[in-house]
Amino acid sequence: MTDGAAMPERTEVDDLITSGEDLHLSDGLETGPDLPGGRVPLPEGPRVWLVPTPVGNLGDITLRALDVLRAADAVACEDTRRTGALLSHLGLRRPLVRLDAHTMHRAPQVLERYPRLAYVSDAGTPGISDPGAELVRAALDAELPVEVLPGATALVPALVLSGLPGARFTFEGFLPRSGRDRKARLEAVAARSETSVLYESPHRLHTTLKDLASACGPARPASVTRELSKRFEETRRGPLEELAAAFSGTVKGELVVVVAGRPEGESTPAQSAEQAAAPQPAALAREWAQAGLGVRDIRDRLMAQGLRKNDAYALALEAAQG
Structure with missing residues (x-):
């Protein structure tokens, strides 16, 4: 600053800025000296790890996930080809074991053969809309320790991206494809006051958005996020009726639908019809x-x-x- 130059007036924003000097990790964070970055060494002995994998961007793999995948006796997964390609990209070579919805009954034998087992789903955190929860049950029945690593998931970023209230929400996963169960779940989404988060496949998205518009009303706010964390990531926001029209053609990628809760005092179409008939x-x-x-x-x-x-x-x- 030159001599005689006036000091800029301090603003409220300046009060929020810190230089970062003399800041230390919180006492609530566990660190260790044995691994780079203060990471904590992995525990010894038999154990099952559920390891999140990136939902799109491979840069989202964590250092701890890499440590676990290296240390595991084997990696169990839904699709050995897809997981094999991921491990190859990461420079890892581990035995792969298929454990999906059709083969999960073999989990006790797999756990006996590979006492330090890592389990991954095709993308995201295992145990959410995949058979990982069954593996956890099998491990607990065998009195094996289970660890679930924090990491990638599609539902939380999509919820935040929607701009809809996220303090309370219900995760619906995939809706039933047809029948009474689907109708009941759609009516539950329409009736609840908190935000709902759903997964959907590309070829069923248009139908689901139309069904949601019918159940919740065409003007109910919602969003659709596709290709999360990938190059062509997109989030569209608007009334359900407009989103159904926008996604009436061919759609690609993984999809998350977020639907606003029912405003206080507003009846759903089903409730209005019931009230009119009563x-x-x-x-x-x-x-x-x-x-x-x-x-x-x-x-x-x-x-x-x-x-x-x-x-x-x-x-x-x-x-x-x-």
């Missing part, structure tokens, strides 16, 4: 009066239907006098 309180009061019920009994029945005491009494009195 007898109205005045009609019920007249029907009960014609059946010979007195004012008090009519009032009590109307209150059981959810009416306030004064409103119920007024309808009961009108019906009894009419």
